Amino acid sequence: QQPVQSPQAVILREGEDAVINCSSSKALYSVHWYRQKHGEAPVFLMILLKGGEQKGHEKISASFNEKKQQSSLYLTASQLSYSGTYFCGGRWDTGFQKLVFGTGTRLLVSP
Amino acid sequence: DTEVTQTPKHLVMGMTNKKSLKCEQHMGHRAMYWYKQKAKKPPELMFVYSYEKLSINESVPSRFSPECPNSSLLNLHLHALQPEDSALYLCASSQGDTELFFGEGSRLTVL
Numbered sequence: 001q002q003p004v005q006s007p008q009a010v011i012l013r014e015g016e017d018a019v020i021n022c023s024s025s026k027a028l029y030s031v032h033w034y035r036q037k038h039g040e041a042p043v044f045l046m047i048l049l050k051g052g053e054q055k056g057h058e059k060i061s062a063s064f065n066e067k068k069q070q071s072s073l074y075l076t077a078s079q080l081s082y083s084g085t086y087f088c089g090g091r092w093d094t095g096f097q098k099l100v101f102g103t104g105t106r107l108l109v110s111p
Numbered sequence: 112d113t114e115v116t117q118t119p120k121h122l123v124m125g126m127t128n129k130k131s132l133k134c135e136q137h138m139g140h141r142a143m144y145w146y147k148q149k150a151k152k153p154p155e156l157m158f159v160y161s162y163e164k165l166s167i168n169e170s171v172p173s174r175f176s177p178e179c180p181n182s183s184l185l186n187l188h189l190h191a192l193q194p195e196d197s198a199l200y201l202c203a204s205s206q207g208d209t210e211l212f213f214g215e216g217s218r219l220t221v222l
Contacts, residue, residue: 041213
């Protein structure tokens, strides 16, 4: 049931854009996005609750295509502080609130 | 300051020891989670307590046992662990299908 993310890793120069994808083999109820820096706990970025929903804040946004069981995270004009590992998290029901993290995408932004 | 507090931050134990990890939150959240994270891997869900109901990841061995004394406390009892159980153990809480707030984690080493 673990969501699969792509790419596994990406290296950017400061100011470049990136897209991280998250795919599920089973219909998702909601998708979360988190960023984790080395040695720290994951930090929440955003949650998408409906198919077709798009959300964003500052230069980070995301979409959720319920039909394709897919979510994408868009990072525009990347900053050094964006470096870290990005995880999507999937929920498949409204019951136990189990949140299963995806395989992860390591992002490195260089000057 | 994190609103989810985990103790201890570091724990070293032998394979015959019994120890516990503790987690506390004061945000009134009704769901609390234990995740296990190995280096360069995503957090792996172990247990969820949601509205006093326990959900278990069936792949978690019985040498790990959760305890929820009240809605703001979540313990993880450890007994007869193996060296491969060495990892970062993350506690989190949430209210409904909203963001997970993570503690800083407890780094466990089993000798």
